[in-house]
Amino acid sequence: MALSFIKRVFTFGDKPVEDQAAHPAPDRAADAAAVQAELEPKSRDEDLPLAADPVAAVEIETAGGPSGDVVEAVEEEPAAILPGVEETSDLGVVPLSLLEAEAAAETARVEGADLPPSALPGISPSGGEITDVPASTPFAESAKGDEAPAQDVVSALRQDVSNDSISPPEGEMTGRTEEGGSTPAETSGEPTNAPSESEGVSPATPVLPKGFSTAKPEAEPVAVVAPAKLTWFQRLRAGLARTSSQLTGQISALFTKRKLDEQTLEELEDLLIQADLGVETAMRITDTLSSERYGKDVTGEDVSRIMSAEITKVLTPVAKPLQLDLDHKPHVILVVGVNGTGKTTTIGKLAAKLSGSGLKVMLAAGDTFRAAAIEQLKIWADRTGSQFIGTKLGADAAGLAYDAFEQARANKSDVLIIDTAGRLQNRTELMAELEKIVRVLNKLDPDAPHTVLQTLDATTGQNAMNQVEIFRNVAGVSGLIMTKLDGTARGGILVAIAAKHKLPVYFIGVGEGVDDLEPFEAKDFAHAIAGLTH
Numbered sequence: 001m002a003l004s005f006i007k008r009v010f011t012f013g014d015k016p017v018e019d020q021a022a023h024p025a026p027d028r029a030a031d032a033a034a035v036q037a038e039l040e041p042k043s044r045d046e047d048l049p050l051a052a053d054p055v056a057a058v059e060i061e062t063a064g065g066p067s068g069d070v071v072e073a074v075e076e077e078p079a080a081i082l083p084g085v086e087e088t089s090d091l092g093v094v095p096l097s098l099l100e101a102e103a104a105a106e107t108a109r110v111e112g113a114d115l116p117p118s119a120l121p122g123i124s125p126s127g128g129e130i131t132d133v134p135a136s137t138p139f140a141e142s143a144k145g146d147e148a149p150a151q152d153v154v155s156a157l158r159q160d161v162s163n164d165s166i167s168p169p170e171g172e173m174t175g176r177t178e179e180g181g182s183t184p185a186e187t188s189g190e191p192t193n194a195p196s197e198s199e200g201v202s203p204a205t206p207v208l209p210k211g212f213s214t215a216k217p218e219a220e221p222v223a224v225v226a227p228a229k230l231t232w233f234q235r236l237r238a239g240l241a242r243t244s245s246q247l248t249g250q251i252s253a254l255f256t257k258r259k260l261d262e263q264t265l266e267e268l269e270d271l272l273i274q275a276d277l278g279v280e281t282a283m284r285i286t287d288t289l290s291s292e293r294y295g296k297d298v299t300g301e302d303v304s305r306i307m308s309a310e311i312t313k314v315l316t317p318v319a320k321p322l323q324l325d326l327d328h329k330p331h332v333i334l335v336v337g338v339n340g341t342g343k344t345t346t347i348g349k350l351a352a353k354l355s356g357s358g359l360k361v362m363l364a365a366g367d368t369f370r371a372a373a374i375e376q377l378k379i380w381a382d383r384t385g386s387q388f389i390g391t392k393l394g395a396d397a398a399g400l401a402y403d404a405f406e407q408a409r410a411n412k413s414d415v416l417i418i419d420t421a422g423r424l425q426n427r428t429e430l431m432a433e434l435e436k437i438v439r440v441l442n443k444l445d446p447d448a449p450h451t452v453l454q455t456l457d458a459t460t461g462q463n464a465m466n467q468v469e470i471f472r473n474v475a476g477v478s479g480l481i482m483t484k485l486d487g488t489a490r491g492g493i494l495v496a497i498a499a500k501h502k503l504p505v506y507f508i509g510v511g512e513g514v515d516d517l518e519p520f521e522a523k524d525f526a527h528a529i530a531g532l533t534h
């Protein structure tokens with residue numbers, strides 16, 4: 001029922017229905033033959049029947065259902081932070097310590113294990129309403145950040161999955177503890193005059209007759225300070241704090257006791273360009289400032305507000321939900337990008353959102369270069385109740401993409417997400433491989449891949465612009481996801497990319513956990529860069 005509801009509320013993709021009619025279903029036999037010819041004979045014949053190798057085998061697993069025990073709630077444990085330590089500066093800029101303080105003031109919430117039905121945050125284009133997915137299994141403790149060796153990430157994921165698989169639902173857990181565990185009274189050997197368990201009182205808390213008291217004073221209840229959990233916006237602001245505090249600090253220094261004139265405008269423009277915002281946006285900001293306040297006193301806060309407003313204008317047109325065209329079964333999402341930009345992790349997060357909404361999702365391990373990457377994706381598939389298809393290490397990625405598409409069609413999957421090996425944009429042979437994947441998918445369905453997502457690492461500066469240019473040309477990137485905005489991000493470049501390429505930005509990654517993917521919000525991002533409070 002949830003599925004049919006989702007299908008009804010979806011506005012289908014860019015192409016109107018008539019367009020789809022204009023592309024009748026391709027002659028599958030002819031296409032298959034053509035694609036077969038495209039792929040090297042060895043890639044299909046030698047790579048696929050690999051039952052002996054657990055990773056190598058084309059592995060199809062039945063979806064474990066949209067949510068259920070897929071995601072186990074594990075609370076992140078950021079360091080305890082004392083609230084209310086620092087003041088907001090006169091710029092309205094929030095120091096990092098205040099962000100942390102705000103977070104400590106919030107009661108830590110223990111997130112539920114189940115993914116909710118019918119929630120497609122940032123994905124459904126139908127109403128534009130964004131709902132949170134409360135599922136959370138942060139990896140913050142187990143994964144080790146960018147530098148963590150892939151094997152570590154996989155072990156962390158493995159650990160997580162094995163925890164998931166052995167953890168019964170809450171009620172059962174309680175039952176098991178009661179059955180198998182022993183109470184202090186049972187194990188101590190001390191006599192107790194407490195009523196038996198069958199009398200309905202826990203033997204762990206002996207009830208003395210009237211007129212008696214225990215010798216030991218009752219223990220003071222230990223105050224449990226709930227660990228503070230930053231909201232996603234606080235994480236975003238913290239991630240962009242370096243950019244924003246540097247920028248706002250320089251701006252307020254620039255305007256101390258100076259009126260707005262040609263020279264200050266020029267210096268301001270330089271500062272904005274140095275923050276990666278791009279020439280176009282820098283000029284927008286200085287033009288607006290000049291038209292409003294030329295010859296007058298200007299405060300840092302004036303500049304921050306104008307900067308935030310102008311950045312919002314640049315970003316609003318690209319802050320779009322990811323459109324799924326469920327007329328295509330499957331809607332194929334190809335995920336591309338430079339090594340380590342977060343492709344596999346982002347796929348896991350997307351799969352959690354989609355399968356949690358009742359959609360049938362298949363993940364294809366098209367990164368055939370790294371065994372760990374294949375395993376990593378397999379684990380994400382297990383966690384999110386998605387189907388999985390992989391092939392052996394070093395196999396032809398286009399061949400895998402072909403098989404995945406066929407399999408997803410046969411299974412009537414709603415969405416197929418294909419991971420690809422990370423590659424530097426200047427490695428021509430690898431970029432040619434990517435082109436081939438696109439070509440093969442395109443032969444099976446002229447509209448496929450229906451979405452080509454590129455992940456960008458927010459800690460990268462100007463190079464991200466170059467990455468978009470090249471991946472766009474080679475793979476036809478149709479939308480972006482910026483990851484690692486929770487770290488020490490340099491998010492300014494996203495503004496320059498938006499101004500130049502106008503590609504949709506669907507989500508931002510604000511952590512390594514399954515729910516650390518948020519729909520992109522222009523105003524939030526602009527505020528965070530300008531260092532403004534929400």
Ligand SMILES: Nc1nc2c(ncn2[C@@H]2O[C@H](COP(=O)(O)OP(=O)(O)OP(=O)(O)O)[C@@H](O)[C@H]2O)c(=O)[nH]1
Binds near residue numbers: 144423
């Ligand atoms: N802090 C943070 N870490 C992230 C985020 N997204 C991914 N990571 C981490 O970045 C590292 C690389 O992520 P992967 O998903 O393996 O990146 P990839 O692009 O698939 O890597 P390759 O397969 O080598 O190309 C891992 O340690 C992830 O946990 C994010 O939004 N925030």
